[in-house]
Amino acid sequence: MITGKTKLYAILADPISHVRTPEVFNERFARDGSDAVLVPIHVAPEGLPAMLAALRVMKNLGGVIVTVPHKTAVVSLCDELGEAARIIGAVNAVRREDDGRLVGDNFDGTGFLAGLRLQGYEPAGRRVLLLGAGGAAAAIAFALASAGVAQLTIANRTRSKAEELVERLVKFVTACHIAAGDADPTGHDLVINTTSLGMKPDDPLPIDVTLLSPDMTVAEIIMKPETTPLLAAAKGKGCPVHYGRHMLDQQIRLMAKHIGATASSGD
Numbered sequence: 001m002i003t004g005k006t007k008l009y010a011i012l013a014d015p016i017s018h019v020r021t022p023e024v025f026n027e028r029f030a031r032d033g034s035d036a037v038l039v040p041i042h043v044a045p046e047g048l049p050a051m052l053a054a055l056r057v058m059k060n061l062g063g064v065i066v067t068v069p070h071k072t073a074v075v076s077l078c079d080e081l082g083e084a085a086r087i088i089g090a091v092n093a094v095r096r097e098d099d100g101r102l103v104g105d106n107f108d109g110t111g112f113l114a115g116l117r118l119q120g121y122e123p124a125g126r127r128v129l130l131l132g133a134g135g136a137a138a139a140i141a142f143a144l145a146s147a148g149v150a151q152l153t154i155a156n157r158t159r160s161k162a163e164e165l166v167e168r169l170v171k172f173v174t175a176c177h178i179a180a181g182d183a184d185p186t187g188h189d190l191v192i193n194t195t196s197l198g199m200k201p202d203d204p205l206p207i208d209v210t211l212l213s214p215d216m217t218v219a220e221i222i223m224k225p226e227t228t229p230l231l232a233a234a235k236g237k238g239c240p241v242h243y244g245r246h247m248l249d250q251q252i253r254l255m256a257k258h259i260g261a262t263a264s265s266g267d
């Protein structure tokens with residue numbers, strides 16, 4: 001039941017009909033007995049500045065989730081940014097403070113890291129091969145480098161994008177060896193696929209899986225299918241695997257916390 005006291009949350013996207021965030025959050029609210037609702041808002045890029053201005057004056061708004069194609073444009077429309085959002089240049093959750101200020105941050109990288117740790121894998125001190133140099137890769141690379149991995153190799157189809165990402169990261173993280181490289185897992189402890197390869201059944205594998213050995217952990221961030229051809233091949237080689245859903249589960253938890261959409265326990 002929506003009442004006069006119901007706290008409002010929203011997700012901004014274009015298109016909007018495919019988003020699952022309202023189901024996820026509203027089920028949580030119902031389970032926790034929270035008087036809150038998250039609604040989908042379909043806003044086109046040209047409407048985004050007006051939308052954010054409207055959010056500022058909505059006194060019963062807790063915050064919004066931001067997704068494609070608005071994650072980059074929202075950066076310059078926030079009043080304050082968290083460190084990850086500032087460095088990555090993308091926002092996926094915005095909190096509205098009581099005075100109307102909008103505070104944006106990005107939880108892709110911290111979500112991946114939290115998922116990994118929750119599954120019992122500590123990345124500090126490890127040698128990591130990151131496949132891909134897109135938006136998710138940038139966030140995960142920053143989170144891993146900040147978490148103290150010993151070495152981070154970034155391999156991407158478009159090599160120049162991997163090099164650009166390395167250039168950006170080394171300005172902020174000095175304690176870890178970061179370089180652009182080949183998609184060769186040899187000499188690495190953890191291989192993470194952040195490319196979109198594996199979503200379609202006829203996609204090629206992102207690495208030569210014959211180079212995998214059982215001491216390497218292989219991680220995906222793709223959620224469907226749960227066991228991508230890469231993870232199936234890694235299992236076949238005796239490697240421990242890490243599923244894409246762990247990142248999303250933790251991202252949702254962290255974004256909910258950021259916008260204040262949590263039960264009294266804070267989770």
Ligand SMILES: NC(=O)c1ccc[n+]([C@@H]2O[C@H](COP(=O)([O-])OP(=O)(O)OC[C@H]3O[C@@H](n4cnc5c(N)ncnc54)[C@H](OP(=O)(O)O)[C@@H]3O)[C@@H](O)[C@H]2O)c1
Nearest residue numbers: 132133134135136137157158161194195196221244247248
């Ligand atoms: N689990 C989660 O919570 C979560 C969160 C965010 C994203 N994701 C998933 O992560 C993946 C990437 O998302 P994104 O937002 O980072 O996308 P993005 O910014 O568009 O980056 C896509 C990456 O995939 C590479 N790529 C695409 N097609 C390729 C091909 N045919 N061969 C080799 N490389 C290819 C791109 O390489 P080029 O630079 O050469 O084009 C780029 O590195 C998607 O599958 C998305 O669903 C999962």
